[in-house]
Amino acid sequence: MPSSAPVQGRGGLHMKRTLASFSLEGKVGVVTGGARGLGLVMGQGIVISGGNLAIVDMNKEEAERQAAELVEVFRKENPGASKVPKVTAHYADVSNADSVQECIDDVIKEHGKIDHLVTSAGFTENYNAIDYPIDRIRKLWAVNVDGTYLFAITVAKHLMERKAPGSMVFIGSMSGSIVNVPQPQAPYNSAKAAVRHLAASLAVEWAHAGIRVNCISPGYMLTALTEKILDEKPDLKRHWTSLIPQGKMGQPADLMGPVTFLLSDASQYVTGADVRVDGGYTLT
Template sequence: MSEAPKPGSYAQTDPTIVASYPTTLPSATPVSRKKPTLASFSLEGKTAVITGGARGLGYVMTQALVESGADVAIVDLNGDEAAKAASRLLEQWKSENTDADKLPVITSHKADVSNAADVDRVFAEILAAHNNHVDTLVTSAGLCENFPAEQYPPDRLQYIMSVNVNGTYYFAAALAKHLIAVKKPGSMVFIGSMSGAIVNIPQPQAPYNASKAAVRHLASSFAVEWAQYGIRVNCISPGYMLTDLTKRILEERPELGEKWRSLTPVGRMGDPKDLMGAVVYLSSDAAGFVTGAELRVDGGYTVT
């Protein structure tokens, strides 16, 4: 019986293996390959409704949608502020672009998102203003209040739920009805909060936290229910953001800012512009296989 070759010694024990290989290798032949491309992040050809789009985070996200090519309908409880926001965004676009043929359509609308009848009214108004073409929704309208849980006024409890939860539901249902009727796909981005998954400290805000948890789960539920119609539904959950309102609060209570920053791994609060990429991504075809997802933009707060 011949001795088994030692590991790594095949060339010595079986010269036929060596003989089977050429002594010189042929030069490499270039392979023609198609350059890889990503799905489009452009929102050209899309029309987006954004609630609470006149101020704060909503305005910055509206700006992102316009800069990415979308037509937009700004909905706000303050109709004058919505009109000013639309005018400001249009003037900004003109100052940065020279192609008049691609001038975006930016309309403003006044509505109470907590009132179902008002939502139906304004959605019909938006469809008329945009040639019956709406395929994208961003629900940024919302409010937050701080009361100890045992002292929360019942009327305020009802109101915060009506705006944050019902308002999201009413607008989502309005767009879904439209898209199902015209047999077109669409995208919805709900603005939740990291407060839907954690309990903020030191401020007491139990109803707000509960409302954002509901928004988060509405996105998941609608994503499953409406997937058959080609409607994607996702949720962005921001962390602490330095909006104008937050800045005013921190001027009076700077210790809150110190606490919030200390609990955020990146060591700072978010800039509203940190949400621009997130809302464009989830609204665009680049996220065509993304639905029922929650994208947390919180500087790592919720993973510590």
């Protein structure tokens, strides 16, 4: 192969043939919770697949840092590229309706439009159900469920005004279908079940407008955060891993393909689906 041949790395121009419908070229994607963890890696997947990206997070400073980093990585993987993706950072507290509207207005001002949405802002915590402070439960539901709902309806209104099709991916969890052990997290599990069924319900309600809504339910993924916790609890890591048919936890990059597929035209006839990315955990 001549030395000037494009590098066949994870991103950039490459020489492997693939369906053109997987490309996100010309699209604008919003990722909530995009400054860190799974959201950040899915945002990276959008950029690698040709899309422009708006990173939304409560931590705007980190979102700004990561936006600059994504563009830098793109430049390295695509030396001499004439077109560089636009990656912007925006503040929102996803649980607050005014904050969500301001954020969407800001994204539209910067990018001119929105085509895709990925809702990854969310968190979990462990309390026995009878000890769980109600204020904390309300906060957990507000971020995981209201946050998903508020972003979805605000982006849907924009798409309907433009009479444009769109695709949304809600990040649920396998916890929306199974009950994790041994950690007690009943409100989180029910929040993620709500996210999954919200995707199905909105998929039906908005099908007439060409808006597709799907859910990705990850299993145990090794992010910087979970890695740190599990390094301190090797027994828990062994226990979890023993329950996963593939015998290992997932890498955040394992979500790049599924999210790109669901956002892209390659999944045109897929709506209301729950795609489990869990190494087979929920099958046993």
